[in-house]
Amino acid sequence: MSDLILHHYPSSPFSEKVRLILGYKQLGWKSVVIPRIMPKPDLLPLTGGYRRTPVLQIGADIYCDTALICDVLEHRQATPTLYPEHNKGVARVLAQWADNSLFWAAMGYNLSPKGAAAMFAGQPPEAAQAFAADRGAMRAGMTSLRPGDAAAAYRSYLRRLANMLDEHPFLLGDAPCVADFAAYHPLWFSRVVNPAMAGVLDATPGVLDWMDRMHALGHGQMEKSTATDAIAQAAASEPASLTDETFQDEHGIALGASVTVSAETFGQEPTAGILRAATRTRYTLERQDERVGRVHVHFPRIGFVLREVKA
Template sequence: MSDLILHHYSSSPFAEKARLMLGLKGLAWRSVTVPMMLPKPDVVALTGGYRRTPFLQVGADIYCDTALIAEVLEARQPSPSLFPAAVAGQARMLAQWADTDLFWTALPYAMQPAGATALFAGAPPDMLKLFVADRKAMSEGMPQVRGRDAGAALTQYLDWLSQMLADGRPWLLGDAPCIADLSVYHPLWFITRTGPLAEILAPHEALRAWMARVAAIGHGERAGKLDGAEAIELARASQPRPAQVEPGQGFEAGEPVTVTPYDYARDAVAGTLVGLSCRTVTVAREDGRAGRVHVHFPRIRYTLKQA
């Protein structure tokens, strides 16, 4: 069962990044729409509690975090590369900055009253209130920039990005798009949906032209939709790929462990350690609905502990 199945929802910025990765690779994928907020019973059956959007399913293997999804897609379809050799290190570092500092500046800027009103236009009256409560719980205890501070920081970030394009290059790191472009794009894409707050992008003509080029990459080939129950049944009918715990990592295969994001949505996933390197961690889980699944995480920005 090797179909790529993306679990996502349309307005998720990180899901937009994943969709563009699939588009850049020219890959076909199947779509499962997940809820924006808890409860997410079908998600939990597959991930064991990881609640961020999106995640990628390949049979009984579940890949969490767009940083890891990028590596999975690169291995599956090496060309065109998300990590061109000449700029691979720069691309990864810029992508990490975009997924953290830029995203966590753009989000509070976008969720100011005027932006939130635009984002939730036409939604049921209580939807915004429920969404804010859900996201507040996700980010509890996490230092965040707010309101005008977010606007001031974002103004500087947009200036920096515009300076990268000032020499006329089509993409942030040269002549070809890469993971840096897709990672920087998704927080700015979210801002374009915020009505009057999107005017912060208006002075940046070169940056807006670059955004149009990124959007034109598209989302690849949508090969059909599944619902959550169908995706779970597909996992149950599959066998996860073998994994290996490398020596010298401080853990042993077969140990009960937890994996927890250390910045936000800090829901621990518990399982048996079956794969570990300096780049990834894999836990095996037995679920009453999904059967045996392997849930994969990146090592960066995740905490691995003995249970």
């Protein structure tokens, strides 16, 4: 069975979501640390353009977006499950809210002028400027919450999470599910990455207790690796055979067509390739790259846009 290779960096909140899931499932994985901002010269040969963090690699298969990565890890190790049978739909919907509404409120608060000053204290001005320019480019076309509005929303969302934890140790019961991991990582950023902003959590002690329980899950069995090794593994591998899931055509784009896939909003850099699968839940593109050879790059349908490239 091919290694799980996570391309990430330590302060990435969405990477923390996946690292904790690896811990919950007690999976072994290889860590490849990538730059926080562009350029990312050893990641883009694998993804073809997608530059958000993290990315999961299994041989010559590249998985983009944590919603899809969660499904891949669930398939790899079914127990303990991320999707409890009696709450499967609720868990997915709550996770989607947390990865979007909660995340952007938290980041608007964490990276407010006060938060940014704290996070980049002691660093040269160029570091903060480069980070702001990079994230500004990724947010092109998006409406960002103003700091005051973000703070108010964040506090409200924390109270709602606290209400959910009144009777259970985790959001939907006695064990964590995908919703817990999605809700945890923006709060982790406040508490761990930018602790000068962690005071917002003090009004919800039940949430802090829950965060301690989540933190205790750990990160599984991590082994340090390098981008060179990851690229070599992709080049030495063939993409896994695609399953016989039904082709679901919503766009009038045939399998085998030249296409691009890009995020709907944040980080819209497109990945171009040949459409090899379009199932109920994901797209798969085949790409060729001189450094990594033939790879399959996988995206979830939700949150991504498929377009045909006309000759």
